[in-house]
Amino acid sequence: MAALKTSRQKLMQRAKFVRIMICAVGLTACLIALVYVQLVKGSEYREKAAQNQLRDTVVSAERGMIYDANGMPLAESSNVKKVYVDGAAFRGQEEAREAVASTLAKVLEMDEKELMNKISNTDSRYILIKRRVENAQIQKILDFTGTYYERPDANGRLRKIYYSEFIGTEPDVKRYYSKPYLASGILGFTGDDGDGQEGLEVKYDSVLAGVPGRIITAKTGTYAANMPIEYKNVYDPQQGNSLVLTIDEYIQSYLENALQSAYEDTQCDSVLSIVMDVKTGAVLGMGSRGAGYYDLSDPYKIADERISLALDEIEDEEEQRQARRAARIRQWRNICISDSYEPGSVFKVFTGSALLEEGLVTMDETYTCVGSVQIAGSLYNCHRHSGHGTQDITHALMNSCNPFFITRGLRLGISGFNKYVEAFGFLERTGIDLPGEGNSVYFDTSKMIQANVASAAFGQSFQVTPIQMITAISCVANGGKLMKPYVVARQLDADGNVIAETQPTVKRQVISAETSRKMRDMMEAVVREGTGKNAYVTGYRVAGKTGTSENLGTSKYWASFACFAPANDPQVAMILVIDNPQGAHGGGAVAAPIASGILENVLQYLNVEPQYTQQELEKMEVVTKNVVGMPVGEARQTLQADGFTVKVKGDGEEVISQIPSGGQSVPQKGAIILYTSEEAKADMQEMPDLTGLTMNEATNALLSLGLNIKIAGNSLMGSELKAYSQSVEPGEQIPFGTTVTVHFKSYYGVTDGAE
Amino acid sequence: MAVQSSNAAVRMGAPQRETTVRPRRQNEKPHLVPRHHRTKRTRNAAASAIRVTRIALICITAFVMLSLLIYQRAQLAMLDVESVRVQEQLTKSKSETVRLESIFNSKVSVENVEEYAKNKLGMVKRSSYQVRFFLNDNSDQVVLADKAGKP
Known part of the structure; x- marks a missing residue:
């Protein structure tokens, strides 16, 4: 009995042991599996679960605005929609396709036949119809998608088919330009994805774009609907910063109107102008025609009528397509900073400055111009073939005498001359905050010869960009400081706080204040009595220099005029360049009058006080008296008095x-x-x-x-x-x-x- | 008179019953005092009732809390939908504001204003000599610029 009991106990103990072992092994296996899933594969499974269970929606950031100097919005963005159609849904539903095409064509102002062809693709689930559709049109489309038509199903029962099955909308962004043609070469435009393509939009893209936000929510398995109450995490978008420009809308308008008139009157290839604050380098206005001018809200349309008509006349389709492409690229080009031209006689200002600064010429020194001069075997003619006679440096500048500046310019020597060419900034980019800035085309300084200096002394045989020219002219006007030009004055955050401000930058002192004063007086004489007299503005002391340069190898000319005012205390500088004007092509005859018109408006707008001479005062207008209601005789006497x-x-x-x-x-x-x-x-x-x-x-x-x-x-x-x-x-x-x-x-x- | 046997077991928590022994009268037949079976049952019943009540209360509370939770989640969902709707409305309104502002700004461009002033209102642009400049030294008096010896 006792023995039986013992063996039973032993059996039970063994069974107990086996049970424990089974449990232990199982538990261990579970633990190992747990560790494997949690630690080894944990991150991978969490990621998969997140992908499966969470929806990540990108919230686009609002692009920053662009303001002019007075706070007028020039560019701002808004949320709109794009419209698409599900082509596959039209299978076997021809009447639906016709209804959709007809409605969309009416609402979106598109051609119905073209639209019909577009949505005939039954293989595509996504056919983009139109982008940047505004809310009023979207509402009409939504009203339409809420309607239905009835169609018998397989059992013959009528089924309602809503038009929402065929049409859909998605978020989109539209950039509004309140004045679509104003300063188009400066502002630039944005692409389909809202990123900058040209001008300031691309230069400051990272500032304007902001940072997109995200909304992460849980979603259901079947219908993928959001379950925000289960899980929702929001990362707010960072709105883009805004730009405040130095460009003044009023000055830009005066400039653009004058350029349009000049472009039409002279039938030139292109015309450009820049207005700059002499003391700070801030660009107050910059524009052109023939290039750098287009509709910002439709940049792919050729804005220039003359060019558009010429393109229409090209018969060959491929040739026309290539020409249109080239014309589009040209119209986006800001030629004020990217293209170069021969400065011509305007460059005499810098030759004269260098000579005075080095003391190689005095104000009293004279030279007799006989109409030409021989230098190193080459004959250089003056534009006045009979010669200007004896003249000092002031009169040489007034008369724009080539031999004077050639002979005196050679005194500088090659290195001396190049030193000032470099000092005035003609061998480097100005660094203006716009994309696509070009550089000058100058001689290889290591291989220059005397003949090169002779040509360069009066502005021939090399090219500079307009922005380089006006920066250098401002330097002569403001006491000799070469300023760095800029167009963006400030950056603002979404709340309007200033987060960055551009400070005027002095690159270097090129000439002394005394030399600058002398040059100002000389340039004022050019406008008062010299070749620049057509630039005279009543009541204002304008200083300037005309330029006429030949496009070597062609029969074309550049007519230019560079100026600043008032001469005694310069506030603004201006340059105007006309490429290949038809008819008269002299800077004094063609460019100076146009520049004068712009300058008059600008000076009045800036409330620069006019100073009239006695002769001018005598010719002033008089305010009439009101004589309505008076007897005729009395009225006549009053007015005649x-x-x-x-x-x-x-x-x-x-x-x-x-x-x-x-x-x-x-x-x-x-x-x-x-x-x-x-x-x-x-x-x-x-x-x-x-x-x-x-x-x-x-x-x-x-x-x-x-x-x-x-x-x-x-x-x-x-x-x-x-x-x-x-x-x-x-x-x-x-x-x-x-x-x-x-x-x-x-x-x-x-x-x-x-x- | 209460007699308490020293050997009587005393149940913890259970109320002690006092056994009173009434002195027997002559010729009185001893009779047994029946024990109170109903007391224990009653006690058990009472305890059971308390338990049931407790459980019921807990269930009701849980039910109410669950209901409240479901209701709140439903409210949250509705508010979320409303929030999305209002947000969309705000986006639409902002977008419309931008569009209208853009149209307005284009209408008040320099060219349009000048053209309207000249052609519709018959106005003439002022000439520079029509503006008089005054010197202001921050006092109450002003001196005409042309009387101040300026050229």
Whole structure:
């Protein structure tokens, strides 16, 4: 019995042991598996689980805005939608396709046939119809997708098929440009993904773009719907920073209007202009035509009408396609900074500065120009073949005498001359904060010979960029400091706080303040009495230099004018370059008058105080008195006492209307028309053509017709001035007493052609 | 008179019953006082009732809490949907504001303003000589620039 008990116990113990061992082995296996899954494969499975269970939605950051100097928005972004169609859903549903094509074509203003062809692709689940569709149009599409049509199914029962099965929308971004053509060469545009492509949009892309955010939510397995209450983690997007430019909308507008007129009037290949703050290097305006001008909201459209017409005339399709592509790239190009041109006589300013700075020329030293000079076996002609006679450096600059600057320029020697070429910044990029800046095309300084210096001394045989030129002119104007130009004044964060501000940077002192003063006086004389007289602006002391340079190897010329004002305390500098003007091609004849118009507007806008000479004051306009309601005799006496010429129209006894009306400015001795009957007011006068007339001739012609003349603010002096532009077209019918603005310029003594 | 046997077991927690022995009267037949079976049952029943009540209370509380939880989650979901809807509405409104601002700014461009002023209102652009400049030395008086000896 005892033995039995013992063996039973032993058996039970063994069984117990086996059970424990089985459990232990199982547990160990579980532990090993757990460690393997948690530690070894843990990160991989967590990632897979996240991919399976979580939805990661990118929240795009709002792109920063671009403002002008006065805070006017020039570019800002907005969230819109893009519209797509599920082509595969149209299988066997032709009527749905027709309805969708018809509706979308109407709403999105697209061609219905083209759209129909586009959505006929039944293999594609995603056919992009249009991008950047605004909310009003989207709402119409959503209203349409909420409707349905009925179709019998396989059992013959009518089934509702909603149009939402075929049309979908996705988020998209649109960049708005409030003035699409203004400063297009500077602003640039964004691409389909909202990233910068040209101009400031690409240069400051990282600043403007911001950082996209993310929303991570749990999602269901079947329908992949979001379950934000289960899990939601939001990473807010960082809005892009904004830019405040130095570009002033008003100055830019004046500039662009003048450039458009110049482009049309001269039929040139291109024209450009830059306005800069002389003391800081801030660019106040920069524009061009013939290149660097396009519609920012539709940059792929050829904006230039002349170029567009020329492209339409190309018959060969492939050739036309290539030409269009080249034209698009050209129109995006900011030629103010990227292209170079021969500076011509404007460069004499820098040759003269170098000579004065080195003491190689004095203000009294004279030279006799006989019309040409021989240097190292080469003959260099002056543009005045008979020669300018004896002149000092001031008159040489006023006359733009080539031999003077050639002979004196050689005194600098090759290294001396190149030292100043480099010092004025003509051998390096200016560093302006715009993409695509070009550089000058200059001689190999290690291989230069005397003949090169002779050519370069009067601005021939090498090329500089317009931005280099205006920076150097500003240097001469501001006391000799070479400034670094810039267009972005400040960067703002999303709340409008300033996070970065551009400080004016002085690159180096090139010439002394004394040399700068002398050059300013000389350049003022150029405008007052020299080749730049067409740039004179009444009441303002303008200093400048004209330039006419030949495009060597072609029959084309560049006409240019560089200036600054006021000469005694320069505030702004300006440059204007016309490439291949048709007809007259001199800088003094063509470029200076246009520059003068821009400068007058800019100086008035900046409230620079005018300083009139006595002669100018005498020719000022007078404000008319209001004589409406007075008896005719009394009215006539009142006006004649002020020096006006009075003409009465009608048989009435009382003045019922007057032109110009009371309070308007009329030139002294101008004509005022008094109407005494309603019928008389219907009388009109035909505008004559005043082109080529002198000031006196034009004034008398208009006064005799009962019209008034306003002489444009360029110059009130000089009998050689002739009319070249009038505000009312010849032949147009205008009321008596109308004031017509007439522009005058001189064709005498403004030639400066470099030959 | 209560007699307590020294050997009587005393149950912990159970109320002690006092056994009173009434002195027997002559000719009185001894009779047994039946033990209180109902007391124990009652006790058990009471305990059982308390347990049931407790469990019921816990269940009800749990049910209420669960209901509240579900309700709140439903509210959260609805608020989330509402939040998304409002956010979309805000985005749409912002987008419309930008579009309208852009149209407005283009209408008030320098060219449009000048053209309207000249052609519609008959205005004339001011000439530079129509602006008078005054010297201001931060006092109450001003001196005309041309009277200040300026050229």
